[in-house]
Amino acid sequence: MITLHYVATANGMKIAIALEEMGLDYEVIDYPLFEGRHLTAEFRRLNPNCKLPVIVDNAPAGGGEPVTVFETGAILLYLAEKTGRFLPAGGSARWQTIEWLVWQVAGHGPMNGQAHHFVRYAPEGQDYGVERYRREVVRLLNVLEYRLNESAWLGGTEYTIADMATWHWTWASPLLGIDMADFPAVARWIEAVGRRPAVIRATTNPATALPVGNTQLRAKLSVEQWSNMFGDNMHRAATLS
Numbered sequence: 565m566i567t568l569h570y571v572a573t574a575n576g577m578k579i580a581i582a583l584e585e586m587g588l589d590y591e592v593i594d595y596p597l598f599e600g601r602h603l604t605a606e607f608r609r610l611n612p613n614c615k616l617p618v619i620v621d622n623a624p625a626g627g628g629e630p631v632t633v634f635e636t637g638a639i640l641l642y643l644a645e646k647t648g649r650f651l652p653a654g655g656s657a658r659w660q661t662i663e664w665l666v667w668q669v670a671g672h673g674p675m676n677g678q679a680h681h682f683v684r685y686a687p688e689g690q691d692y693g694v695e696r697y698r699r700e701v702v703r704l705l706n707v708l709e710y711r712l713n714e715s716a717w718l719g720g721t722e723y724t725i726a727d728m729a730t731w732h733w734t735w736a737s738p739l740l741g742i743d744m745a746d747f748p749a750v751a752r753w754i755e756a757v758g759r760r761p762a763v764i765r766a767t768t769n770p771a772t773a774l775p776v777g778n779t780q781l782r783a784k785l786s787v788e789q790w791s792n793m794f795g796d797n798m799h800r801a802a803t804l805s
């Protein structure tokens with residue numbers, strides 16, 4: 565049994581999808597996005613960075629103590645290694661998968677995160693931030709469009725953990741006011757991933773589905789919620805011991 569410390573966001577969804585795809589047994593501990601329940605010394609012992617998701621594998625391969633893993637890229641690699649699935653065993657397909665996984669976690673995810681911050685959460689009138697990050701997301705969609713015109717899946721001929729990592733953030737692009745008609749190959753891929761039974765299970769299971777409030781175009785946060793997400797409460801958590 566794997567314990568999934570979860571928040572229903574694009575990063576959380578990567579892992580919900582992977583656990584479903586891999587047929588692993590898991591329980592979900594939910595940390596609602598705005599409530600700050602993870603901003604504690606106890607949670608910091610699972611992830612010093614105080615971010616979600618985190619997994620605890622209570623039955624690691626080969627036995628031994630439970631294994632805790634944070635950072636979605638590391639979690640996806642861990643689960644792929646544990647099950648021997650969705651990461652080609654060798655050759656160029658393996659490295660293409662790792663390349664696109666790293667592209668997602670190091671660039672695509674953080675840039676989308678900033679774009680969502682400026683477009684949906686920051687006080688209005690931050691034109692420079694909105695423009696800079698939305699343009700960067702459009703640039704990254706052009707990169708995906710190029711890749712998906714030459715290859716069925718990000719890692720090559722097979723659906724892999726790289727697709728799982730990239731799918732939900734990309735699905736959310738219209739929330740930034742981006743028209744997906746400009747990216748037909750990406751739109752086809754979004755639909756193809758979205759039709760997979762495991763993805764349908766992850767996105768509709770009440771334990772892992774996105775609450776409606778997380779997909780509104782402009783989020784209205786209370787002072788406490790703002791502090792949990794972007795302000796003093798969030799920063800204080802990085803000093804807890």
Ligand SMILES: N[C@@H](CCC(=O)N[C@@H](CS)C(=O)NCC(=O)O)C(=O)O
Nearest residue numbers: 571573575615616617635636637798
């Ligand atoms: N690079 C991290 C990003 C994790 C991350 O930023 N998680 C967000 C949810 S999408 C979070 O924990 N937000 C709550 C907070 O920042 O306090 C990963 O890939 O795991």
